[in-house]
Amino acid sequence: MEAISARRSDETYSREMLLRLKDRVSDVIREIFPANHETRFTRQNLLSHLLFVAFDGFTINYHASGKFNRAEAIAELLTTTIFAEIKN
Secondary structure (H helix, E strand, O other): HHHHOOOOOOOOEEEEEEEEHHHHHHHHHHHHOOHHHHHHHHHHHHHHHHHHHHHHHHHHHHHHHHOOOOOHHHHHHHHHHHHHHHHH
């Protein structure tokens, strides 16, 4: 988000670093999750993409409005949902 907002209009934006980071986060998820569930969460870097998008949104909200009290509750909800799925 910072890279896009800080660039000048005559500069090009490359998503290469973001794409590499999403790949790395997905690699970590593959190591953590059981083998029968990791593909669902790492296919097309879906979970890592969600995490990056959420981070951007939380960052913008903090900059615009200050501390966001529900961020921890949202993180807990997401974590509980994912791990409840894995247990089933």
